[in-house]
Amino acid sequence: MAINATVGIIGGNGWLGNTMASAAVASGVMDGRRLILSGRTDRRGALDVPGATHTRNNHELVAKSDIVILSVRPEDFADLHIDASDKLVISVMAGVTAQDIATRSGATRIVRAIPNAAASIRHSFTPWFATPGVSEADKRIVQELFDACGEGAEVLQEAHIDYCVGMTGSGAAFPALLAQALQAHAVAQGLPAAFAARAAKGVVAQASQLFAREDSDPGAIVRKMIEYRGTTAAALQTMLDQDFNRIIASGLDAAARKAASLAK
Numbered sequence: 001m002a003i004n005a006t007v008g009i010i011g012g013n014g015w016l017g018n019t020m021a022s023a024a025v026a027s028g029v030m031d032g033r034r035l036i037l038s039g040r041t042d043r044r045g046a047l048d049v050p051g052a053t054h055t056r057n058n059h060e061l062v063a064k065s066d067i068v069i070l071s072v073r074p075e076d077f078a079d080l081h082i083d084a085s086d087k088l089v090i091s092v093m094a095g096v097t098a099q100d101i102a103t104r105s106g107a108t109r110i111v112r113a114i115p116n117a118a119a120s121i122r123h124s125f126t127p128w129f130a131t132p133g134v135s136e137a138d139k140r141i142v143q144e145l146f147d148a149c150g151e152g153a154e155v156l157q158e159a160h161i162d163y164c165v166g167m168t169g170s171g172a173a174f175p176a177l178l179a180q181a182l183q184a185h186a187v188a189q190g191l192p193a194a195f196a197a198r199a200a201k202g203v204v205a206q207a208s209q210l211f212a213r214e215d216s217d218p219g220a221i222v223r224k225m226i227e228y229r230g231t232t233a234a235a236l237q238t239m240l241d242q243d244f245n246r247i248i249a250s251g252l253d254a255a256a257r258k259a260a261s262l263a264k
């Protein structure tokens, strides 16, 4: 078992908290008996977390934990009133700054991370940022926790976490939007809906494996297809001429603005 610390997840029955807890146990990184999960109600998460303790008492959770993960909605953070001054605090809350967390919890060892919903299948790319008080030993634990959810990646500037809220934090949402648009167009052209759904999913989730490998570059695929000057080039060039990149950029900017407003 890689992590022998006791980890308390405030909001541990919610979508992401439950997912992280389940991934930690399923990957073998933690024994579920070292996990404490809190919620305001007795509602449990959808994924099983064998061995975990459940509580509604955050003060008890913090007292018994070496590491406290904050996984409540950003707007609920101000109501927590915890003293985590001697704990490693890991926040997955969008938009809540390390300074806010230090001020409200007394913590000096703070990590901010942005997983995404694909953590439920252990495919979340999870950027994380550590404040200067976080030790190398703490960082190894953080990396293991997020590798259990897919792939953790340290960033050296807190601003990059705020950026990633929109980009990586959105997880499968952008590929799903693309698949939905492909499917809708195919249906509008008269293709059977079930076939269109399978076809769109095949392109977005299967064909994309061509650039999913570490040594592969999506830009190279786009260039190669444009240089081929065939049907794919006609589609790509039309999309690019209509400022596909600008639409993506404005969506990401909107996510960043929303994250900043959540922190207020």
Ligand SMILES: NC(=O)C1=CN([C@@H]2O[C@H](COP(=O)(O)OP(=O)(O)OC[C@H]3O[C@@H](n4cnc5c(N)ncnc54)[C@H](OP(=O)(O)O)[C@@H]3O)[C@@H](O)[C@H]2O)C=CC1
Binding pocket: 010, 011, 012, 013, 014, 015, 016, 017, 038, 039, 040, 041, 042, 043, 058, 070, 071, 072, 073, 074, 076, 079, 080, 092, 093, 094, 114, 115, 116, 117, 169, 171
């Ligand atoms: N979902 C995602 O893909 C991502 C989410 N995040 C961030 O993760 C955080 C959690 O999001 P998500 O899991 O989706 O949200 P959920 O609403 O699913 O979960 C939040 C949980 O917090 C619990 N909670 C609220 N207040 C308290 C409290 N005072 N004490 C204990 N538990 C409390 C709620 O419990 P109850 O139901 O019992 O009231 C709920 O289960 C958010 O800050 C979000 O920004 C970041 C990246 C991706």
Ligand SMILES: O=C(O)[C@@H]1CCC=N1
Binding pocket: 094, 165, 166, 169, 170
């Ligand atoms: O949509 C959201 O608010 C959550 C937080 C970051 C990514 N997803």
